[in-house]
Amino acid sequence: MLLSIATRHPPATDLGFLLAKHPDRLQTFDLAFGEAHVFYPHADADYCEAALLVEVDPIALVRGRGDGGGPLSQYVNDRPYVASSFLSVALSRVFGTALNGDSKSRPELAASAIALDAQVPVLRCRAGEDMIRRCFEPLGYAVDVERLPLDAQFPEWGESDYYRLKLSGTVRLSELLRHLYVLLPALDGDKHYYVGDDEVDKLVDKAAAWLPAHPEREWIALRYLKKRRSLARAALARLIDVDEDDVETAEIAREESEARIERPLSLNDQRMNAVVAALRAAGATSVLDLGCGEGRLLGRLLDDARFARIVGADVSPLVLERAAERLKLDRLAPLKRARIELVHGSLTYRDARFAGFDAACAIEVIEHIDASRLDAFERVLFEHAQPRTIVLTTPNVEYNAKFETLPAGRMRHPDHRFEWTRAEFRAWAEGAAARHGYRVEFLPVGEEDAALGPPTQMGVFTR
Known part of the structure; x- marks a missing residue:
């Protein structure tokens, strides 16, 4: 596995002082699971790049691991190649002084924010590109992500859960190292030790x-x-x-911030009733709930025996845990438990698990997606999942004026990226339906205002 850090901050070779590693020497460090090497592919006054190469000893890797990942996990796995907790351990061992923000030779520079680039050739992230961006962009980085194919020679095999990552930002070196130390294993989702x-x-x-x-x-x-x-x-x-x-x-x-605003209207109950009614009218027996949250819709579907297969998907593992607790999955009768599954996945990346359903729902979800990712969401839902019926709801921003507790210009939830007018929702929905061979019907949810429309707008797509 490899990590490179580069700068053009003059003189660029001061990066060697910050990392406490001389650019003219290859240095090797013993680790419990292999070796780490530090070298400089480029080192001059205008541009300096330091590389940390970690070689994992396959024998040390499997020692004491057991076969928890399956009988072949000791012999066939990605651990020697992807950025993970192994790389974090190497960062701490090799760049410990820089990680702490110390530099005897350049203390002022160590305390200063400078232009830095970091590149990781291979990072596993099952939560998708969106989560990589959501981790690094709030820290001020420009994030360049490229999804890697499973095999470049066989593109028909599809895309992988592996990404090439480049970060660019003006930060202290210690900040960059600390961000990588925490976020790389978090995105990878595994650790090689207790x-x-x-x-x-x-x-x-x-x-x-x-x-x-x-x-x-x-x-x-x-x-x-x-x-x-x-x-x-x-x-x-x-x-x-x-x-x-x-x-x-x-x-x-x-x-619950959005729920508090809408609670006087009992809007959540009306919304769930409308969605379940649409699913029943469509004759659906298998339902995928994208962005299932804490499982409010899942619970209603689970109580109706006509829905024989129910899958809830969400990008947040924490939310899925709460959904499992709320639905009491560990206490359900075996036949009832067999009808429902919770899966961790991104709504903006193709996922084979999303295909094969009679119906898919995205209830109060689309407004949480960045506008730049709406095209990807559309392709995942309409092109790849391709259910016979799609039920999608979203707030009607025009109705916000009627919420007395919602300040003017504010959206109903702090995580909403946008809220659409009726015309905006209709334009997007009709365009998506036309592009993918669906018809769409628009239904109000909640009491309609003559001028402002309903509080929630719902589109039911069929093909």
Whole structure:
């Protein structure tokens, strides 16, 4: 696995002082699982690039691992090649001084933000490109991501969960290293060693200056700590200086901000009733709920025996855990439990698991997607999943004027990227239907205002 860091900040060769590694020498370091090498492909006053190459010993890799990933996991896996917790360990071992922000030779430069580029040739991220951007862009980086094919010689095999990543930003070197130290294993979603309380200390140490204000802090903490929710709560409680129980309360409160605004109308109940009615009218027996959240629609579908196969998909593992708890999946009768599945996946990337359903729903989801990713969402839903029926709801921004507790110009939820007028929604929906061979019918949800329309607008697409 490889990481390169480069700068043009004059004189660029000062990067060697910041990393405490001389550009003229190849240096090798022993690690518990192999070796790390530091070398400089380029080093002059105008441009300097340092590379960290980590070679994983396959024998050390499998020692003590067992066969938890399957009988071949010890012999066939991606661990020697992708940026992961192995690379984070190497960063700490090899660039520990720079990671701490120290430099005996250039202390002023170590404390200064300079233009830096970082490149990772291969990063695994099952949550997709959108999550890579959502992790790094709030930290001020320009993010260049390229999805890699499973095999360039066989494009018909489709796309992979692997990406080439380039970051560019004006930051302190220690900040860049700390961001990579935490985010690379979080995006990879696995760690090669036991995760316990000491990992909470590492996360707090490396992320205290930036994670508390990060919009994806819950997702990052949970993934960095290998989905151990109790550890994630403990880490977030220390990072944002609240009790552990308050972390859960704060996250629930954020998700319910929209519900509080709409609650006087009982709009959520009306919305769910309308969606279930549309699914029944379509004769659907298998339903995919994209962006299922905490499972409010899933629960209603699960209580209706006509829906024999139900799958909820969401990009947030934390939300999926709450959905499982809310639906009491661990306590369902076997036949009922067999009808429902929760899957982690991105709504803007093709996923074979999304195909083969009678109907798909995207309830109050589209407004959470960046406008630049709407085309990708459309292709995933209409072109690749291709259900017979699609039910999609979104807020009607015109109706916002009737919510007394919503300030003028504000959207109903802090994570909404946009909210459409009726004309805007109609234009998008009719265009998507025409492009993919669907018909669309528009239905109001909630009491209609003569001038402003309904609070929620729903499109039912059929083919």
